[in-house]
Amino acid sequence: MAFLPGLGYAIAMLSVLIETRNNDEALARTLSSLVSAAVSGMVREVIVCDRAVSRETHAIADQTGCVYLTDGGIGAGVRQAKADWLLLLEPGARLVDGWSEAVEHYVATMAMPARFTPSRADRRPWFVGMFRSSRALREGLLIRKAQALPLSRHAADAEAVARGLAGRRLAAEIRVADAG
Structure with a gap:
């Protein structure tokens, strides 16, 4: 948390980690939903992990001021992150407007991991979930760095870090990434 002189309150600072899987267009969409929180100082850094070493991904990361990692995967990203919350x-x-306020409140009052609520357009009927496996990062994951470090040490990818973690539901919505 960073105290802002004259404002009288602290702003939670986040490190955002995105494992691109060589998907440049999708990365750009995600980054665009983080702009307002970056401008306000809430998003301290964005770390893009790209084992595919794509020139296009590197260019997007470089042009938007992201840290770009090609070695070490998500574990390296978690270790390098500067903020206490990831x-x-x-x-x-894509995070829906108002997400930063919900995250701000959550990190000030809670310690356990949390996930966003899928937007109404992305909610599945209950019976679909019975027949289709869900991606562990489908709804994002907000987690303390101290909790993520041991999970990421031997994780093959970000999905493995998030898999099986219990967490609370944030009072903020996410437009989930396309399956694929």
Whole structure:
């Protein structure tokens, strides 16, 4: 948390981690939903992990001021993150307006991991979930760095870090990334 002189309150600072899987267009969509929180100082850094080493992904990361990692995967990203709270997102996921206020409140009052609520357009009928496996990062993951470090040490990818984690539901919506 950073105290802002004259404003009298602290702003939670996040490191956002996105494992791109060589999906440049989806990365750009996700980054666009983070702009307002970056301008306000809430998003301290965005770390793009790209084992595919795509020139296009590197260019997008460079032009938008992201940290670009090609070695070490999500574990390296978690270790390098500067903030106490991490936000793991799939490329293509877009956070809906008002998300930063919900996250701000959550990190000030809670300690356990949390996930966003899928937007109404992305909610599945209950019976679909019975027959289709869900991606662990479908709804993003907000987690303390101290909790993510041991999970990421031997994780093959960000999905493995998020898989099986219980967490609370944030009072903020996410447009989930396209399946694929």
